[in-house]
Amino acid sequence: MISANQLVILDRDGVINHDSDAYIKSLEEWIPYPSSISAIAQLTKAGFTVAVATNQSGIARGYYSETTLRDIHAHLIDLVEAEGGHIAYIAYCPHGPDDHCVCRKPLPGLLTQIQEQLGMASLEGSWMVGDSLRDLQAGEAVGCRSVLVRTGKGEKTLQKNSGLRKALIYRDLADFTDWLCMQN
Secondary structure, eight states: OOGGGGGGEEOOTTTTTTTOTTTOSSSSTBOHHHHHHHHHHHHHTTTTEEEEEETTTTTTTTSOOOHHHHHHHHHHHHHHHHHTOOOOOEEEEETTTTTTTTTTTTSSSHHHHHHTTTTOOOTTOOEEEESSSHHHHHHHHHHEEEEEEETTTTHHHHHHHHHHHOOOOEESSSHHHHHHHOOO
């Protein structure tokens, strides 16, 4: 059984890889931050379970297919496993903002999907790492501790939202990972 305080949920674009206002539409456009792959491996080696929760409205908008998304995620998993890490589950929302789904962040549907897939009773005390307010709101809705990284849209999120009192703020995923692993 996975302990909630040993679960780290990551947003994808802006946390694991470079983000784009024009969307990441192909494997060629998906460029991971070099330190994020090793950070995920470091978390795994330190006994944490890592999952990903990502809005992918580009599918609903017709910018790319679910097959392309699967290829990107397979590549991500390969890179992480090559460094000795593991991603337990990747939850994604393929819907657009007007689709009225329950999974699109800031709603917590992707996180409850992760909870169900991992057989956890609760996400209370888990970590939610994101670069946008909606990532943190989704995590807080299910009791996650919030971490904002300054990569991706993080710096802009920090400047626009003085209400991030609950969030820990780190330069990037690797910086947070170093801190978290030192706490254990």
